Amino acid sequence: MQALYPNDASMIDSIGRILIVLSFVIVGLRNLQAFHVEDHVKRLGFFKCPMPRAAFWVGIAIEFVGCALVLANWHAAIGVILLIIFTVVASLLLLRFWEMDDPMKRIGMQNGFCANIAVTGGLLLLLQNVL
Template sequence: MIHRTLTPPRPLAGLLASPLLTFLALLGLCSAYLQGALTKLFDFNGALAEMAHFGLQPAPLFAVGVIAFELAMSALVLSGVLRWLGALALAGFTLLATFLAFRFWELPVGMERMMMANGFFEHLGLVGAFVLVAIADRAKAGNRP
């Protein structure tokens, strides 16, 4: 079998190699966590209600922990300092939150279940993306421990 590598045209290859595009893509990936943390920070009562809604008690401790975690792990991903760690932490957090918040299998068949299932699988996509960020970061570092 003949394998041919399809390479992107030069302008596209240059764009894909751009540190700015990499940063913007990582910012997009982290945007929900940054927005979520800032929303919780500026509406702490809403954050407490959200924690209580999901049965996370004591709600103030969980709210502060989630805010700090989302900001810190996003900062690792965006700064490139221990990017793999921040990406894996956000992947794990997202996986846990997905099973906590998007239990579509508990709903009767219908529009609400379909929307919940969509959210569930979209979040699994985020988990996969963060794992790929961690893999790419370790590959870039030459797999050094």
């Protein structure tokens, strides 16, 4: 079966690309809800991120630009790199499990951190297709 994108080896690669981007779009749209914006800004401030509100909006912009580039297959490698940067930086800023005293919060953040390691691995696999 023919792939949807010229650089993808198969339809499975194309579906994987779409599912990876879809996960970023779904979470990104959810994070635009007022409650989530304030929660993220508060957490960024708690973890001593400079200019937490600006950092949040820059992160959202990077996330959606990366998604658009990958889906449009226009400078898709740059889009994947943006998503990798977003994932790594967001993990280091927001999932600082090593600073949590509460065991339940620590485990939850550790799980999220590990999930983002897997997402980064998937993005690296995608990057080899779009180069």
